[in-house]
Amino acid sequence: MNARISFPKGKLKCSGLAVAGLLAAGSLSAQAQTELTMYYPVAVGGALTDVIDGLVAEFEAEHPDISVDAIYAGNYDDTRVRAMSAIEAGNPPQLSVLFSIDLFDLLEQDAIVAFDEVIDTDEEREWLDGFYPGLMENGRIDGQTYGIPFQRSTIVLYWNKDAFAAAGLDPDTPPETWEEMAEMAAAVREASGGEQWGVMVPSTGYPYWMFQAFAFQNGHRLMNEEGTEVYFDDPAAIEALEYWVALTQEHEAMPDGTIEWGTLRQNFLEQSTAMMWHSTGNLTAVRGEASFDFGVAMLPMNTQRGSPTGGGNFYLFKGSSEEEQRAAMTFIRWMTDPERAAAWSIETGYMGVSPASYETAALRDYVEEFPPAAVARDQLEHATAELATYQGGRVRRALDNAVQAALTGQMSPEEALKQAQAEADAALRRYDRSR
Numbered sequence: 278m279n280a281r282i283s284f285p286k287g288k289l290k291c292s293g294l295a296v297a298g299l300l301a302a303g304s305l306s307a308q309a310q311t312e313l314t315m316y317y318p319v320a321v322g323g324a325l326t327d328v329i330d331g332l333v334a335e336f337e338a339e340h341p342d343i344s345v346d347a348i349y350a351g352n353y354d355d356t357r358v359r360a361m362s363a364i365e366a367g368n369p370p371q372l373s374v375l376f377s378i379d380l381f382d383l384l385e386q387d388a389i390v391a392f393d394e395v396i397d398t399d400e401e402r403e404w405l406d407g408f409y410p411g412l413m414e415n416g417r418i419d420g421q422t423y424g425i426p427f428q429r430s431t432i433v434l435y436w437n438k439d440a441f442a443a444a445g446l447d448p449d450t451p452p453e454t455w456e457e458m459a460e461m462a463a464a465v466r467e468a469s470g471g472e473q474w475g476v477m478v479p480s481t482g483y484p485y486w487m488f489q490a491f492a493f494q495n496g497h498r499l500m501n502e503e504g505t506e507v508y509f510d511d512p513a514a515i516e517a518l519e520y521w522v523a524l525t526q527e528h529e530a531m532p533d534g535t536i537e538w539g540t541l542r543q544n545f546l547e548q549s550t551a552m553m554w555h556s557t558g559n560l561t562a563v564r565g566e567a568s569f570d571f572g573v574a575m576l577p578m579n580t581q582r583g584s585p586t587g588g589g590n591f592y593l594f595k596g597s598s599e600e601e602q603r604a605a606m607t608f609i610r611w612m613t614d615p616e617r618a619a620a621w622s623i624e625t626g627y628m629g630v631s632p633a634s635y636e637t638a639a640l641r642d643y644v645e646e647f648p649p650a651a652v653a654r655d656q657l658e659h660a661t662a663e664l665a666t667y668q669g670g671r672v673r674r675a676l677d678n679a680v681q682a683a684l685t686g687q688m689s690p691e692e693a694l695k696q697a698q699a700e701a702d703a704a705l706r707r708y709d710r711s712r
Contacts, residue, residue: 311604313345316363316373318356318428318589328624336611343604352482353379353589354670360594364388369596372605374589377415377424378665381504383592384423385667390593391421395602404610407631409654414662416590418504424590425609426630430556431584431653431660432490434577435563438570440551444468451552451574455494455520458552458577462530465551475530476552477545478521482538484680485664485673486587487554490576491517493583493661499676504666505708509676510691510698518683518690520579525684534685556587557653560626564647573649575656582659588627619643628653668704675700 319325326349333345350356353376360373364386375383383389396402408426416424438448444465452458462475478487489499497513500506508514524531545553546566560573576584591609593602611617615633619640622629629635635644635654644651666672679697682688688696 310342310344311600313343313372313601313605313608314348314363314368314370315345315608316348316350316356316360316370316375318351318353318374318376319349325625328621332612332617332621336608340607340611343607345608357382361386361388364594364596369594371597371601372591372593372609374427374591377426377429377586377588377590378663378669379592380415380418380423380590381665381667382669384418388594389423390595390597390602391423392425392593392606393421395593395606401606401610404613407633408613409628409630409632409657411657411660411662412586412628412630415586415665424592425613427589427591427609427612428558428625429586429588429590429628429630430558431586431628431656432487432554432576433557433560433584433652433656434574435545435553435555435559436572436574437545437548437551438572440465440469440473440548440569444551448570449572451572452577454577455579459524459528459530462524462552463528466530473548474532474550475528476524476554477531477536477541477550478524478554479538479541480535480681480684483587484535485676486585488518488521488676488680489585489661489664490554490583491521493585494576494579494581495520496580498661499664500666502662504669505705507664507666507672507676507698507701507705509679509701510694515691515694517579518680518694521680522683522690535681558588558625558627560649560653561624562626564626564649573652575652575659582656584656584660585663586657586660587663622650626650628657666701666705667708671704672701675704 317329329347333347337344350359357375357379360370360375363370392405396405405422412426412429416422416426434451436451442448445468446461446464452461458476465473465475480487492499492514495513495517497511499508499514525533541553541555542559542563544550548569554576563571575582593605613630615631615637618629618631618634619637621627622634622640623643629640634640664673675697679693682693683690
C-alpha cells in the first residue's frame with residue numbers, strides 16, 4: 278500500500294463581497310472568517326509547497342470559518358528573518374513553522390506564546406503530551422511547551438546496494454561503526470577505479486548538525502539544556518572532527534573540501550557516492566528517483582549510536598487575538614492529527630511525530646511495505662536534541678566555520694574547535710548564570 282494525501286485543487290475562500298451577496302440572497306449562513314498567516318520553510322527536496330497548499334485547502338474546506346495564508350520563505354533562517362521582519366513591521370503572523378532550535382532566540386525577542394497558556398481542556402492537554410519525547414526536547418523549556426513538532430527529522434545513512442555489491446560488500450549490510458564506514462567507503466572507491474566516492478557527509482547548509490551527530494556518536498553532548506553553554510573543544514568533540522577529516526585525508530573515501538547540502542541528494546542519485554548522510558526528509562524523493570536499489574540505516578556509531586533531531590516546529594506568536602489563537606490551535610491540532618501526520622510522513626519522508634501516527638493503518642502498512650520509513654523513528658531511541666542556545670546564529674556560525682576550516686585543511690580540528698569555543702563563549706557570556 279502506498280497511501281497518499283488527496284488534495285483539492287484550489288483553496289476554498291470567498292471574498293467579502295461574494296459572501297455578502299450570498300447572504301443577501303439567503304443562500305448562505307456563515308460567520309466571518311478568522312484569517313491566519315503562517316510562514317513556512319522549504320529547506321529540503323520534494324514538492325513540499327504543493328503538499329502544504331493541499332493540506333491548507335483541505336483544512337479550509339473542513340473549516341470554512343478559518344483561512345490560512347501560507348507564505349513560503351526559503352530555508353529555516355530565511356523564514357525566521359521574514360517572520361521577525363513582519364513582527365517589527367507590526368504585522369505579526371499568528372503561527373509559523375520555524376526551526377525547532379530557534380526557541381531561545383524567539384523567547385529572547387518575546388515573540389512567542391507557550392501552548393500551555395492557550396490550551397484549556399483535558400483533551401488539548403492529552404494532545405500536548407502525545408508527541409515523541411525526543412522531538413519535544415527542542416520545544417520545551419522551564420516546564421513550558423513553546424514548539425509543536427511537525428516537519429521533523431533525524432540524520433540517516435543512505436547507501437547504494439548496487440555499489441556495495443560491485444565492491445564485493447554485502448549489499449544488505451550497512452556500516453555499523455565508524456571503522457566499518459571508513460573501510461566500506463574506501464572499498465567502494467577502490468573498486469570503482471576512483472569513479473565513485475565511498476561516502477559524502479554535507480558540510481554546507483547545516484555543518485554543525487552533521488558534526489553534532491559525530492560528536493554524540495563519540496559520547497559527547499555539545500551544549501547544556503539551558504542554552505547558555507557549549508562544549509565544542511572537548512577531547513571527544515575534537516576526536517569526532519578528526520574522524521570526519523580522516524575520511525578524506527587518511528581513507529581517501531570522501532572528496533576534499535566542502536560538500537554541498539543542496540546538491541548531495543542529486544550526487545547520490547547520480548551515483549557519484551555510494552553513501553550519504555542526509556535528512557530523512559529526502560526519503561520519499563530518493564525512493565521516487567533512484568534508478569538503483571538503496572537502503573536506509575541508522576548512522577554508524579563509535580562509542581554509541583546517535584543523531585540529533587532536526588527540522589521545524591509550530592509556534593504561536595504574540596500579538597494575536599484570543600480568536601486567532603484558538604483558530605491557530607485548531608489548525609495545528611488538525612495538521613498533527615495521527616492520520617494526517619501519517620499521510621504527511623508517507624508523502625514527504627519526514628517522521629510521523631507521534632506514536633499514534635505509526636499506529637494508523639496507513640503508516641503501519643507503509644512501513645511494512647517500505648521498512649526504511651521506520652528508520653528515523655527507530656533512531657529516536659538514540660537521538661539527542663539539536664544544538665540550540667541563546668545567540669544561536671552566532672554560536673552555530675562559529676561551529677560551522679570551524680568544521681569547514683578543518684575539512685578544507687585551513688586549521689587542525691583542535692585549533693578550529695578551540696577558536697569556535699572562544700567565539701561561542703563570547704556570544705554566551707551574558708547568559709552565564711554562574712557569574
